[in-house]
Amino acid sequence: MLRCKQVSEALASVNYWELPLRKRIGLRLHVFFCMVCGPFNRFIMQMQDTTRHYLSHEQSDTPSPDMCLPKEARQRIVDRIKHNPDQTASNL
Numbered sequence: 001m002l003r004c005k006q007v008s009e010a011l012a013s014v015n016y017w018e019l020p021l022r023k024r025i026g027l028r029l030h031v032f033f034c035m036v037c038g039p040f041n042r043f044i045m046q047m048q049d050t051t052r053h054y055l056s057h058e059q060s061d062t063p064s065p066d067m068c069l070p071k072e073a074r075q076r077i078v079d080r081i082k083h084n085p086d087q088t089a090s091n092l
């Protein structure tokens with residue numbers, strides 16, 4: 001069984017999906033059950049998963065549906081910029 005320090009060092013040094021399957025399973029089990037480092041390291045793993053998801057779509061040039069604004073939202077932004085060109089993006 002891995003210790004908290006080993007899990008944290010592994011997650012800090014490399015993206016966990018690049019680790020061998022056996023090591024990934026060990027990390028996931030530890031993070032799932034550990035009351036000490038679990039919440040923080042689950043967050044780190046989710047961030048790495050999200051990064052991997054976006055990178056995979058960026059490299060394939062096919063935007064993920066969850067990366068795109070709905071057409072209506074895009075049009076609202078365009079209309080707002082056209083009607084208020086002096087406003088900065090922070091005012092939108």
Ligand SMILES: [Zn+2]
Binds near residue numbers: 007037
């Ligand atoms: Zn732990």
